[in-house]
Amino acid sequence: MSLSSTPSSSSPLSHLWLTRPFSERSTRIFLAVLALALAVVTVLHLALPAGHPLHVSSYTVTLLGKYLCYALLAVAVDLVWGYLGILSLGHGAFFALGGYAMGMYLMRQIGDRGVYGDPVLPDFMVFLNWDSLPWFWHGFDMAWFAFLMVMLAPGLLALLFGFLAFRSRVTGVYLSIITQALTFALMLAFFRNEMGFGGNNGLTDFRELLGFDLRSDATRLGLFLASGVALALGYVVCRGIVGSKLGRVCIASRDAEARVRFLGYRVERVQLCVFVVSAMLAGVAGSLYVPQVGIINPSEFSPLFSIEVVVWVALGGRGTLYGAVIGAILVNYAKTVFTGVMPDAWLFALGGLFVVVTVLLPKGIAGLMTRRRKADSDTQLKEATP
């Protein structure tokens, strides 16, 4: 990046796609493609008989729904990393918290149909000989409360964490490291049975969501579509932020934080607000993920997972939002294929892919799409400068 110094070479123009005119158009294209994809999958799933070669099975629908949740998580990470310059290696924690909030609701929905038949206590609590519900499990029998907590729990954690970190101006590598520490600490805590989140095994054996049977094909399709809608909404929220004056303040503080302060902006408050929004989006992604995979356990807090998310964004193209979506879906599709064939080789494949893309496509896959536009503006520039 820093190799080039002449104005006509790639470096100064490399951020062109960040300016508004492109983003407006890219939003319409993104939403259209997403809507089309959702429609095609729905039609192929419903209209074609099971034996047909183009039929999309229920299994595949759920798999795609999972990818959409990952894509929303990646968009949330891109918002803080691509535009604000905060490399969060702990967004998996917000994703998992949203997932746990949903999981707690689903556990309470089981009611007395659990193995032990207790009308209130989930099975694992009966197993641990607890005689009453811990205080923080109250209210999760009500859907509205649980759905609120899906956003509030990650949001509050992000608020507390961000308040402490940004106020003392922790940035760069140090911030990345403490986000890793945050998710690692939460993983250890959630592993403990005494925490009251099912320990090692997490929360599972879900039956119903809002009265819909989670095992039915219709519910699965509904969850897939809900994930698509959540991704679209999350994308529009992020694009709204990024396209506003606040978004330009974010980009400015990503590149020259001190300078933004001298203009009179409270950079730490901007960082805090955007970080909280991003964490809440990650929580929503987690909450839709859990009913589709049928389980949430502490491994979602694993530091490695959060790093993987960042790799998706880097591969797709940081600072574009749609690049994050492309990266998340492609990498996870590759992962599904690869782990089916050679389960042990996946991490090597991911690492290799990462190296190749970083070297050959520093702007990620999205960079390929903007390359043509950049070439256009290069020629414009040559014409403009005598």
Added chain:
Amino acid sequence: MSLLDALADRDRVFDFLVPASSPVDVRHGPILYLEDVNVSFDGFKAINNLNLTINDGELRCIIGPNGAGKTTMMDIITGKTRPDSGQVWFGSRHNLLTKNEPEIASLGIGRKFQKPTVFEALSVFDNLELAMAADKRVLPTLTARLSGEQRSRIDEVLETIGLESLCGRQAGILSHGQKQWLEIGMLLMQRPRLLLVDEPVAGMTEQEMERTAELLTSLAGKQSVVVVEHDMGFVRSIARQVTVLHQGSVLAEGTMDQVSNDPKVIEVYLGAEEEA
């Protein structure tokens, strides 16, 4: 040439340069007042009992050899560096040592950095928009829409700094001199009471320097301007009062002629040249 036009037509062009009503109280003396300020970095005294007074509407040049503490002085005034001891007052009401950078900026102190730092990923227009005096809290910034008045102010500044034709381009493609101008433009957008300008003409051509000199002199009177500069020709062309800094304190003060004939100053500058 646009600047010359601007200078000719004062009434119309310069309304955007009039500072926004600012709570600074200058009835009882100077706009900026530094007393016995000391700063050391790991035992090295970068600022040593510095005393400095800038009057309202004054244009002051500060010169001094490399490492004299000029940039550090600006860091102290703008809240970036905290002094070990001393007093720094903005007017008679605001103790700057109790405030942080954004607070000081919104009191009306604008700064141009030695190394031009424009936001390279944003367009020239966006750079000016961000610098504009406005409500800078998070929510108002999220919902901000440019009013016609604000847009025309940006256009005026664009004209003053001669970057109209590049307004939609990314600031990253500008030449060094153009970036300096954009920074000055950003400073103007803030409508500060006091402008701190660190080495404004570094990397500028002779012509660009002349235009910068004209602009800075035209600002004085309405606003107070502190210019740090190495280029003696430039300083001579704009200076009324000159302060010479050396090893963190004031070595001499006066008109350019007084200062350049001061034996202490000659020794410091000749000494510095011999070493180099």
